[in-house]
Amino acid sequence: MTWDWLSTHAAYVLGLVGRHLLLALLPTLAALVVSVPLGCLVARNRRLSVVVLTVLALLAAIPALVWFVAMPVVLGTQLLDPINVGVALTIVSVAALVRSVVSGLRTVAPAVSASAAAVGYGALRRLALVELPLAAPSVLAGLRVVAVANIALVCVAGMLGLGTLGELFVVGLAESRYAPVVIGLVLAVLLSLVADGLIALIRRGALPWLRAEAAR
Amino acid sequence: MSLFEYLAEMTNWTRPETGIVARIVQHLVLTVLAVGLAAVVTIPLGMLIGHAHRGRLVLAGLGTVTRAVPWVGLVVALVLLVGADGSGLLVILVIAAAPVILVATATGVGAADPAAVHSARALGLGPIQVAGTIEWPLALPQILTGVRTAGLLVVATVTVAAYAGAGGLGRFLVEGQRQGPGGYPQMFTGAVLVAAVAVLLHVLLAAATWAAAGTGRRTARFDDRVPLPAA
Numbered sequence: 347m348t349w350d351w352l353s354t355h356a357a358y359v360l361g362l363v364g365r366h367l368l369l370a371l372l373p374t375l376a377a378l379v380v381s382v383p384l385g386c387l388v389a390r391n392r393r394l395s396v397v398v399l400t401v402l403a404l405l406a407a408i409p410a411l412v413w414f415v416a417m418p419v420v421l422g423t424q425l426l427d428p429i430n431v432g433v434a435l436t437i438v439s440v441a442a443l444v445r446s447v448v449s450g451l452r453t454v455a456p457a458v459s460a461s462a463a464a465v466g467y468g469a470l471r472r473l474a475l476v477e478l479p480l481a482a483p484s485v486l487a488g489l490r491v492v493a494v495a496n497i498a499l500v501c502v503a504g505m506l507g508l509g510t511l512g513e514l515f516v517v518g519l520a521e522s523r524y525a526p527v528v529i530g531l532v533l534a535v536l537l538s539l540v541a542d543g544l545i546a547l548i549r550r551g552a553l554p555w556l557r558a559e560a561a562r
Numbered sequence: 563m564s565l566f567e568y569l570a571e572m573t574n575w576t577r578p579e580t581g582i583v584a585r586i587v588q589h590l591v592l593t594v595l596a597v598g599l600a601a602v603v604t605i606p607l608g609m610l611i612g613h614a615h616r617g618r619l620v621l622a623g624l625g626t627v628t629r630a631v632p633w634v635g636l637v638v639a640l641v642l643l644v645g646a647d648g649s650g651l652l653v654i655l656v657i658a659a660a661p662v663i664l665v666a667t668a669t670g671v672g673a674a675d676p677a678a679v680h681s682a683r684a685l686g687l688g689p690i691q692v693a694g695t696i697e698w699p700l701a702l703p704q705i706l707t708g709v710r711t712a713g714l715l716v717v718a719t720v721t722v723a724a725y726a727g728a729g730g731l732g733r734f735l736v737e738g739q740r741q742g743p744g745g746y747p748q749m750f751t752g753a754v755l756v757a758a759v760a761v762l763l764h765v766l767l768a769a770a771t772w773a774a775a776g777t778g779r780r781t782a783r784f785d786d787r788v789p790l791p792a793a
Contacts, residue, residue, distance in 0.1 A: 407764035408757045409718030415735060415753040418746070425739075425746065494629045501632035505725050506739070515638040519726060524642055531635040538630030 351525035359514070363533060366510040369431050370500040371541075374493050376432075377439030382485070384440070385447025386473055395448055406441035410434060410499040414506060431503045438499075439492045446488025450481030483556060486549040493541045501534050511537075568751050580733070582755065589730035589759060592648075593716045596655035597663075601709060604660045608667025612701065613693050615672050621665050628661040633715075634722040641726045651720075651728050658719060659712035666708020670701030702774040710767035714760055721756050731756045 352359065388395045413434035418425050421433060454477045462476045478485075504512020514530030517523075550556075568574055575582045611617050633654060640650045674697040682696045724732025734752025738745035 403768070404761060404764060407714055407760045409714070409721055409760060411718065411722055411732075411735070412753045412757045412760070415749050416757070419750060425743075425749075490626075491629065494626060498630060498632045502634060502722050505634065505722060512632070512634070515635050516725070518642065519638055522642060524639065527635060527639050527642065531632065531639070534632045534635065535627075535630050539626075542626055542630070 351523070352529055355526075359529060359533070362504070362509060362511050362513060363537070365428075365508075366497070366500050366504070366534075367537065369428060369503065369508070369510055370435070370496040370537075371493070373432050373435035373439055374489070374496050376436045377443050377492060378489060380436070381440050381443035381447050382478070385444045385451065385485075386478075388444065389448045389451040399445055399448065402441040402444055406438055408438075410438055411502050411506070413438065414503055414508075426507050428508060431500065431508055435496050435499060439496060442492050442495070443485070443488050446484050447481065450484030450488075451477055453484065454480045479553075482553055483549065486545060486553075490542050490545045490549075493545060494538045497538045497541060498534060501530070568747055585729065585731045585733060586755065586759065589717070589720055589732075589756075592652065592655065592720050592728075592730060593713060593763075596652055596716045597659050597709060597713050599652075600656045600659035600712060601663050603656075604664040605667050605705065608664045608705075609671050609693055609697070609701075611664075612668040612671025612674075613689065613697060617668070618672075621668055624661045625665045628658065631658075633658045633719045634726070637719070637723045637728070638726045648729075651723055655716050655719060659716050662712040662715060663705070663708045666711070667701065667705050670704030670708070671697045673704070674700040699774075699777045702777075703771045706767060706771040706774055710764060710771065713763050713767065717756070717760050717763060731759065 384398075388398045414430055415425070417423065417430035417434050418427070421427075421429065423429055458480070459472060459477060462472045467476065500510045501512035501515070504510035504514070505516055507513070507516075511530045511534050514526040518525070518527035518530070569582075573581070578584055611621070636654050636657075637651060640654060644650050671693070678696050678700065679692060682692045687695070720728065720730045721732035721735070724730055724736045731752055734755065735749050738748030738750075738752060741748070
């Protein structure tokens with residue numbers, strides 16, 4: 347029964363998946379691009395980092411659905427404008443990711459930064475070539491969490507009417523059918539796990555020294 | 563009608579069952595029950611797992627899966643199965659909250675200062691005493707953080723569950739959206755109320771976490787000691 351429904355609605359579901367991925371992954375990447383510099387700026391100053399992280403934690407406490415609904419007031423858009431979802435998820439993701447960046451940078455031993463400075467690395471070079479690579483495991487771990495969470499949150503946007511996998515839940519409710527709901531659930535979880543696996547692979551590929559350390 | 567006009571009208575607050583206060587109570591009752599039940603079951607279990615330092619991979623996997631599931635989908639499936647009933651929703655909320663608290667407890671207890679644990683064992687304390695007097699206070703901040711995360715997850719899920727017929731503050735969102743563009747002020751009101759509840763919950767539990775971190779702060783003064791070999 348579920349397969350019948352899927353085969354007759356394959357194109358529709360595929361369209362939902364495409365839109366879902368777009369709405370989930372673009373904010374994740376945008377959040378990465380914003381969080382890394384922001385985290386670097388914030389990590390230096392202890393007091394600043396406490397203030398910034400506290401504010402970000404408050405922003406992250408607010409449910410995503412609330413952000414989706416409130417964005418039209420902030421941005422002046424319509425309720426069902428995908429930009430709302432994009433901006434809202436970027437804010438929530440940055441809130442989570444900056445914490446990972448800061449804690450990753452904090453794990454860099456001062457002796458390492460000092461040696462790099464002694465050898466002649468300027469501050470920016472130190473950051474890019476020494477400190478960020480060492481912080482990368484923590485950042486990538488945070489990115490995994492954020493990507494998985496975003497894919498689940500975009501389902502909520504679909505229930506509002508933004509054309510993602512969440513719409514299948516609404517369809518299922520309206521028509522009293524299980525098939526769309528099950529398909530929506532399975533696809534959402536699958537997408538999340540694939541994203542999680544991909545980032546784990548990237549982590550393994552980009553950070554070969556972690557494997558060597560683990561083997562020791 | 564704007565947000566302020568809606569809030570200024572007293573009957574909107576006091577209407578039984580559908581007024582603002584009633585909806586807040588519905589929302590909070592579900593949240594507290596779900597998180598409380600989940601905590602009662604998973605904190606002891608998490609302490610066992612953390613104390614025994616086992617199951618790290620399973621915990622990591624559990625954390626990922628619980629974040630990957632769109633819980634509202636399960637709520638919808640449940641509604642299709644048994645109708646929009648309160649107790650079914652509670653079960654799903656407990657299932658959503660439990661892994662979060664379990665992972666937080668297990669990692670917190672597992673990460674309790676190994677030097678303190680070693681010393682306690684050397685002094686002759688049995689495992690239950692070690693768990694209760696050493697690991698519990700040191701893990702409490704992380705456990706409370708887990709409770710906070712679970713609470714926020716439940717608040718968010720209850721909000722969206724209104725789209726599947728549940729009560730709570732999400733109903734302002736559903737009913738507002740049903741009225742078309744004119745219903746947006748009602749939606750925004752609901753959104754602001756949920757945000758207020760979430761922020762309040764966050765602040766209260768964060769304060770509790772900070773208060774519970776007293777032990778760690780007091781003992782951090784002794785952190786210039788020679789580190790133990792990584793055994």
